[in-house]
Amino acid sequence: MSDRVHQQIHARAREESLLNARVCVRTPKTNAIPPEVPPELREEIERHMALYPDTRSAALPALAAAQRLHGWCSPEAIEQVATVMGLTPAYLAAVASFYDMLETESIGRHDVYVCTNISCSLRGADRLYEAVRDAAGDDPDFNVRPFECLGACDIAPMASVDGVYVGPLTPDDVPRLLDDIRTGRPVLADKQLATRLVADPNANSQAFPAHPIEESAP
Amino acid sequence: MTKALLFKDIDEPGLTTLEVYKRRGGYESLRKALAMTPEQVLVELEASGLRGRGGAGFAMGKKVSFLPKGAIDKYLVCNADESEPGTFKDRELMQKSPHTLIEGIIIASYAAGANRSFIYIRGEYSRQADILDVALSEAREAGLVGEDILGSGHSLSLIVHRGAGAYICGEETGLLDSLEGKRGNPRLKPPFPANQGLYQGPTLINNVETLATVPTIIGMGGAEYAKLGTETSKGTKLVSISGHVQRPGNYEIELGIPAREIIYGLAGGPPEGRQVKCWFPGGSSSPVLLADDLDLPYDFDSMAKAGSMLGSGAIIVVDDSTPIIDVALKVARFYRHESCGKCTPCREGTNWTVKLLERIDRGDATPMDIEIIASECENIIGNCLCVLGDAMAMPIGSMIVKFREEFEAHLEATRARSDLGAIHA
Numbered sequence A: 001m002s003d004r005v006h007q008q009i010h011a012r013a014r015e016e017s018l019l020n021a022r023v024c025v026r027t028p029k030t031n032a033i034p035p036e037v038p039p040e041l042r043e044e045i046e047r048h049m050a051l052y053p054d055t056r057s058a059a060l061p062a063l064a065a066a067q068r069l070h071g072w073c074s075p076e077a078i079e080q081v082a083t084v085m086g087l088t089p090a091y092l093a094a095v096a097s098f099y100d101m102l103e104t105e106s107i108g109r110h111d112v113y114v115c116t117n118i119s120c121s122l123r124g125a126d127r128l129y130e131a132v133r134d135a136a137g138d139d140p141d142f143n144v145r146p147f148e149c150l151g152a153c154d155i156a157p158m159a160s161v162d163g164v165y166v167g168p169l170t171p172d173d174v175p176r177l178l179d180d181i182r183t184g185r186p187v188l189a190d191k192q193l194a195t196r197l198v199a200d201p202n203a204n205s206q207a208f209p210a211h212p213i214e215e216s217a218p
Numbered sequence B: 001m002t003k004a005l006l007f008k009d010i011d012e013p014g015l016t017t018l019e020v021y022k023r024r025g026g027y028e029s030l031r032k033a034l035a036m037t038p039e040q041v042l043v044e045l046e047a048s049g050l051r052g053r054g055g056a057g058f059a060m061g062k063k064v065s066f067l068p069k070g071a072i073d074k075y076l077v078c079n080a081d082e083s084e085p086g087t088f089k090d091r092e093l094m095q096k097s098p099h100t101l102i103e104g105i106i107i108a109s110y111a112a113g114a115n116r117s118f119i120y121i122r123g124e125y126s127r128q129a130d131i132l133d134v135a136l137s138e139a140r141e142a143g144l145v146g147e148d149i150l151g152s153g154h155s156l157s158l159i160v161h162r163g164a165g166a167y168i169c170g171e172e173t174g175l176l177d178s179l180e181g182k183r184g185n186p187r188l189k190p191p192f193p194a195n196q197g198l199y200q201g202p203t204l205i206n207n208v209e210t211l212a213t214v215p216t217i218i219g220m221g222g223a224e225y226a227k228l229g230t231e232t233s234k235g236t237k238l239v240s241i242s243g244h245v246q247r248p249g250n251y252e253i254e255l256g257i258p259a260r261e262i263i264y265g266l267a268g269g270p271p272e273g274r275q276v277k278c279w280f281p282g283g284s285s286s287p288v289l290l291a292d293d294l295d296l297p298y299d300f301d302s303m304a305k306a307g308s309m310l311g312s313g314a315i316i317v318v319d320d321s322t323p324i325i326d327v328a329l330k331v332a333r334f335y336r337h338e339s340c341g342k343c344t345p346c347r348e349g350t351n352w353t354v355k356l357l358e359r360i361d362r363g364d365a366t367p368m369d370i371e372i373i374a375s376e377c378e379n380i381i382g383n384c385l386c387v388l389g390d391a392m393a394m395p396i397g398s399m400i401v402k403f404r405e406e407f408e409a410h411l412e413a414t415r416a417r418s419d420l421g422a423i424h425a
């Protein structure tokens, strides 16, 4: 084996051991009896596993499915995925902790991601986030989070509500936004990205807030 | 001022359906390609001069040619992670014209001899992923994806794989680990994905826009496509423009038009009474340019020559109402949040940069701290496994160089204020 290949293999092994050492996440504390897995969840995970040459590739879709069922990647959810996929719960917990959309703590049913990255901030996103956070208060139904660029800076400042993109938003839109979620109406139907035409850039024109970036309290 | 190839029919009602797409000439390029040999298709791709649209600008045809020949398992992965702040062009393409991407993937897989392909799409784009899934099942039913495509003997499986929120999974090797069901940590390169990628097999990774351009190239011919753009930046580019402009959005332009034409002509420039203070030409990772640079041609080499980069083609405009420290903090915090933590310079460097910038903003920094940030940025660049560290160091470094006086003045002002506070307390 050439020196270079040797070095690569060593570097890779070293990386992996470092990674393993660094990954310290809560391991679900359930006992050794394999948990009951709801049949629909098992079926969905197995369907994903069948799509890939290596079944491990189904880890993210499987965790996402378990999260949809349990509300978050709870120890129980992780145990169930582990049972179906033949992976350890610790491994899956480590994977889950890497990704922003996999929740490792119990959260509200409705995700409200308010983008506070650069382009949205330049148009008042920090104030918008605070308005949403304050209006949602401690309503356990909402999972309000500041989020990194959601890829819709053309409708800045914007938010993703359970995956539906809406914008441009002002703090005045917030009561209606939350109300739409509570009552199960389509959120801000007139401000959904889905309806925007590419060839109509005027769709986004709007007045600017006076002091665009305002630091939000941590 | 715009030049529509990819966006030719973009607002056509029903374009997401196979029927309308075909009526607009869709999948004709696929037929044409399958009537050629894979080598001939590759010749067209190389002749087109198409450079990757995901950030690095590497020649697409050349990348395809790096894949080993012969009957081994090869993979094609489409990078639809699109998380570079300011970038939203791939979203538009996938949402409005999913079949363009699917057609591009099939043709590219034919040229590369890959039989399994994946679209790795960021988890936040659930709507676009759903649209792709529907389009894909239509394509499968029509025999465009699957075994023996249109009787050509070429077979391809294609799966839409949803990510779960991590910027680093846009980096091609982090993406591969994530697609294998792991944490999305970047890998040491070499080996490059073309030799050892997904499941250790040879893998072609390209951005959505790059692959979506392939049908156009096959349709018009590589040489014809190469007539568009400049000597070294061929073709058209989707530009996402956002921030302080009056008409943010996606515009398709011919590479090499003056940046001013995009920022002012198409996007309307900053609102009345405000001036461009600085602009990011290629996403928040690109070093900022100034108002003086607005007449530069917008293409790969002109941006590089000006000390920045075209990157993903995302222009973010900042006007003179915004303090530079706010911009720097936003950018630095993002990279701190997204650092995977594997390399010390990136993990510690992003963290310290944020801390020092916060000090400057709070009023307990000394002038030396500006020096420290600058040297920290220098020490990150080129010393990490992937370029995420550089992606913070380059823009922050450029802000320190170009707005040094403003940083100093801000530092003095906040310091005076906090001293005053201390005296009054």
Ligand SMILES: Cc1cc2nc3c(=O)[nH]c(=O)nc-3n(C[C@H](O)[C@H](O)[C@H](O)COP(=O)(O)O)c2cc1C
Binding pocket: B051, B052, B053, B054, B055, B056, B057, B058, B079, B080, B081, B082, B083, B084, B167, B168, B169, B170, B171, B172, B173, B205, B206, B207, B208, B210, B211, B386, B387, B388, B391
């Ligand atoms: C931190 C980081 C993030 C990246 N994010 C993306 C991304 O979201 N989309 C993308 O296409 N390329 C991204 N890239 C570039 C990819 O690594 C890779 O170069 C690209 O997908 C190759 O495709 P192309 O040649 O068609 O541009 C990123 C690179 C880095 C270092």
Ligand code: SF4
Binding pocket: B168, B185, B186, B338, B339, B340, B341, B342, B343, B344, B346, B347, B384, B385, B386, B387, B388, B389, B390
């Ligand atoms: S440079 Fe940063 S993001 Fe990239 S591998 Fe190193 S620590 Fe991870």
Ligand code: FES
Binding pocket: A115, A116, A117, A118, A119, A120, A121, A148, A149, A150, A151, A152, A153, A154, A156, A158, B085, B086, B087
């Ligand atoms: S910065 Fe908010 S969507 Fe891009």
